Amino acid sequence: MSTTENAGGHPLKLSLKEYARGITGGLLFSFPILYTMEVWWAGFHATPLQLLVLMLVSYLLLLGYNRYAGMRPGVTWRSVLIDSVEEMGIGFVMSFTVLWMLNRIQPGVTSFDEMMGKVIIEAMAVSVGVSIGTAQLGDKVAEEEQEDERLEREKQPMHIGMAALAFCGAIIIGGNVAPTEEVVMLAMEATPTHILAMALISLLLSIIVVYFSDFKGTKDRHMKSFWFWFILDTCVSYLVALAASALALWFFGRFDGVSFWMAFSQTIVLGVLSSLGASAGRLLIK
Secondary structure, eight states, X not given: OOOOOXXXXXXXXHHHHHHHHHXXXXXXXXXXXXXXXXXXXXXXXXXXXXXXXXXXXXXXXXXXXXXXXXXXXXXXXXXXXXXXXXXXXXXXXXHHHHHHHTTSOOTTTSOHHHHHHHHHHHHHHHHHHHHHHHHHTOOHHHHHHHHHHHHHHHTSOOHXXXXXXXXXXXXXXXXXXXXXXXXXXXXXXXXXXXXXXXXXXXXXXXXXXXXXXXXXXSHHHHHSOHHHHHHHHHHHHHHHHHHHHHHHHHHTTTTTTOOHHHHHHHHHHHHHHHHHHHXXXXXXXX
């Protein structure tokens, strides 16, 4: 993680603090997935193409988060690229260590393909947590130094940044549930009325989080162009949540051999959680 020389001239100390925050965030946000049996199975069955797609999407997600929320003011794209690679590297090390600790992989016993599948899948979730932890668990002084620049950026329309943060929040929240059997069970037993209710509740949650809460970033949106931001934020949040849900469900094989209605129902079911993560992600993950 890139470290800028501060006034005190302690880049090593700052780097160690950033790594500590990253490791803490990685464990905090990814431990549920690290302890989920369905994710271990997915690592055993995942194809090289699926793993490659997962790594690419995860890296793009890290780029978006680091560019629009996680990095210091004035950071260059070069630093964003380097830090995103470092976060993925930390994710690999942490994932391997935890899976070995839990006896889910045994070097020399577990096949190489299975071990790499499990480590890669878990590492992608861990790396996102590392990125968030590095940015969110910072010290108060650093936050105050960045506040003016952050407020200036918020005055500018950043639809891509908004979507990136929403996707990050949706993956963090919905990704913990996507591999479980409960999503399939709920989708199978839900009637069209239940599916419609879930969709409406998801939209309502997005509206409540963005407009009728005291989360930071909400007040400025009330001051001007209310209806424009109301429609844009709600639609973007929910569409991004559904896209994140569908991607996670596809990766874990929940769309294999099922009808369109079943795939649609699973996406809506998971979208209840993902929509909450998507709408809160733009406000809280900053």
